[in-house]
Each structure stands twice: as structure tokens, then as C-alpha cells.
Amino acid sequence: MPGFTPEVRTACPHCGEPFTLRVDTDGADAAYVEDCPVCCAPIEVAVRWPLDGGGPAVELRQADA
Ligand SMILES: [Zn+2]
Structure with missing residues (x-):
């Protein structure tokens, strides 16, 4: 979906x-x-x-500095 930038509420x-x-x-x-x-x-x-066209699933991890 070009031009579509979803926003996800998450935590650091x-x-x-x-x-x-x-x-x-x-x-x-x-x-x-x-x-x-x-x-x-x-x-x-x-x-x-997801393949069903729903919103993205995000996974956050601490990156190496
Ligand atoms: Zn933070």
C-alpha cells in the first residue's frame, strides 16, 4: 500500500x-x-x-548501540 504509513502504539x-x-x-x-x-x-x-490485510505487527528489541 504505497503512501500509507500506519502508526502503531508501542513502548520503548x-x-x-x-x-x-x-x-x-x-x-x-x-x-x-x-x-x-x-x-x-x-x-x-x-x-x-499479516496476509489478511490487517495492520502490521511490530516487534521491538534493544539494538546494539
Ligand atoms: Zn526509550
């Missing part, structure tokens, strides 16, 4: 603060590193899109 694996993650993958499974908007620590983001 470092500081535990909730934030809204913008999933910017053009509908493809992806993994990338994004800094936490609260504590600025690097977060490894893994995005998986």
Missing part, C-alpha cells in the same frame, strides 16, 4: 515509555533501527504484515 524496550511508531515500509516486511523519541536509545524494529 529501553525506557518503557509509550510512543507512536510510524511504520514506514511500503507494506513489506522489514527490520530497521530507529532511535527512541524519549530516551534516544537505538531500537531494533521488526515489522511483519
Whole structure:
């Protein structure tokens, strides 16, 4: 779905603060590193899109600094 950037409410694996993650993958499974908007620590983001057309599932992990 080009041009569609869903937002997912999640929480930082470092500081535990909730934030809204913008999933910017053009509908493809992806993994990338994004800094936490609260504590600025690097977060490894893994995005998986379900086959039923629902919203993306995201998994966050502490990335190596
Ligand atoms: Zn954080």
C-alpha cells in the first residue's frame, strides 16, 4: 500500500515509555533501527504484515548501540 504509513502504539524496550511508531515500509516486511523519541536509545524494529490485510505487527528489541 504505497503512501500509507500506519502508526502503531508501542513502548520503548529501553525506557518503557509509550510512543507512536510510524511504520514506514511500503507494506513489506522489514527490520530497521530507529532511535527512541524519549530516551534516544537505538531500537531494533521488526515489522511483519499479516496476509489478511490487517495492520502490521511490530516487534521491538534493544539494538546494539
Ligand atoms: Zn526509550
